[in-house]
Amino acid sequence: MVVDGDINDAVLLRKLFDVVAFTHVMHMAAQAGVRYAMQNPGSYVHSNIAGFVTLLEACKMANPQPSIVWASSSSVYGLNSKVPFSEKDRTDQPASLYAATKKAGEEIAHTYNHIHGLSITGLRFFTVYGPWGRPDMAYFFFTKDILRGKEIKIFETSDHGSVARDFTYVDDVVKGCLAALDTAKKSTGSGGKKKGAAQLRIYNLGNTKPVPVGRLVSILEKLLKVKAKKKVIQMPRNGDVPFTHANITLAHNELGYKPTTDLEMGLKKFVKWYVNYYGSKKKKSAW
Ligand SMILES: O=C(O)[C@H]1O[C@H](OP(=O)(O)OP(=O)(O)OC[C@H]2O[C@@H](n3ccc(=O)[nH]c3=O)[C@H](O)[C@@H]2O)[C@H](O)[C@@H](O)[C@H]1O
Numbered sequence: 535m536v537v538d539g540d541i542n543d544a545v546l547l548r549k550l551f552d553v554v555a556f557t558h559v560m561h562m563a564a565q566a567g568v569r570y571a572m573q574n575p576g577s578y579v580h581s582n583i584a585g586f587v588t589l590l591e592a593c594k595m596a597n598p599q600p601s602i603v604w605a606s607s608s609s610v611y612g613l614n615s616k617v618p619f620s621e622k623d624r625t626d627q628p629a630s631l632y633a634a635t636k637k638a639g640e641e642i643a644h645t646y647n648h649i650h651g652l653s654i655t656g657l658r659f660f661t662v663y664g665p666w667g668r669p670d671m672a673y674f675f676f677t678k679d680i681l682r683g684k685e686i687k688i689f690e691t692s693d694h695g696s697v698a699r700d701f702t703y704v705d706d707v708v709k710g711c712l713a714a715l716d717t718a719k720k721s722t723g724s725g726g727k728k729k730g731a732a733q734l735r736i737y738n739l740g741n742t743k744p745v746p747v748g749r750l751v752s753i754l755e756k757l758l759k760v761k762a763k764k765k766v767i768q769m770p771r772n773g774d775v776p777f778t779h780a781n782i783t784l785a786h787n788e789l790g791y792k793p794t795t796d797l798e799m800g801l802k803k804f805v806k807w808y809v810n811y812y813g814s815k816k817k818k819s820a821w
Pocket residue numbers: 566567568607608609610659660661662670671672673687688689697698699747769774
């Protein structure tokens with residue numbers, strides 16, 4: 535079963551679980567984006583906390599209970615400065631409300647696992663990009679703005695250092711998701727009652743090679759054959775962190791996760807899709 539969109543309809547979800555005996559639930563529905571939380575904080579609580587609880591309630595009551603794999607985020611590492619980020623590192627210093635709601639999701643997962651025997655796996659995604667990606671993400675709107683000749687803002691740290699991300703290509707992440715589903719153990723409860731200890735896992739799904747945002751823009755310029763109008767500005771204080779870098783040893787050992795797409799190759803595939811989808815570079819995109 536794939537749940538996407540607003541999952542706050544508890545009645546509908548319960549009915550769905552009454553009709554179909556799902557063995558696995560892949561939960562990707564969320565209010566994503568770090569900076570948008572400054573504008574619409576309520577939407578993060580609605581989707582990432584209330585929505586998640588609604589889903590877990592339905593799963594808890596289902597018979598059999600499904601195993602759940604869901605999307606957490608690298609943003610839970612927040613102000614953690616120990617690199618690369620390992621699952622054992624502290625995650626109690628979120629830098630955005632988005633991060634705080636994903637962290638809350640991880641704690642809520644613990645509770646439902648503990649009380650109700652739900653088998654739950656959280657995946658911490660690291661800036662996932664690629665074809666059919668999110669138009670609110672930098673690589674996506676940089677592409678649009680470069681093609682339109684519009685200025686793009688490249689963030690730097692307060693001491694003029696570069697801001698970097700462990701950009702991870704969508705196909706690599708999909709393999710990690712499938713491996714998480716394949717290795718998920720069954721939930722142990724039924725009808726809301728726990729019958730024994732259940733699996734509770736958390737994995738980083740990153741690329742392990744952080745790339746400065748300036749380098750991302752250079753690759754896009756090369757692929758689009760257009761010089762970007764760049765303005766380097768200090769990273770606004772709206773939830774961004776200076777860098778992310780995944781340690782993926784655990785996912786590699788337990789899921790066989792092994793990303794194979796570097797940023798240059800991944801962006802090549804993205805740009806090919808973008809130009810094909812939105813038309814030639816002179817045309818306006820819908821976004
Ligand atoms: O892995 C995550 O946990 C998160 O990844 C993603 O967040 P981010 O890593 O912040 O991606 P994204 O917005 O594309 O900014 C990329 C870079 O461009 C920089 N950036 C951004 C905007 C801008 O105008 N200029 C700029 O330099 C910016 O500072 C950053 O360094 C998901 O959106 C989020 O849902 C979550 O899953």
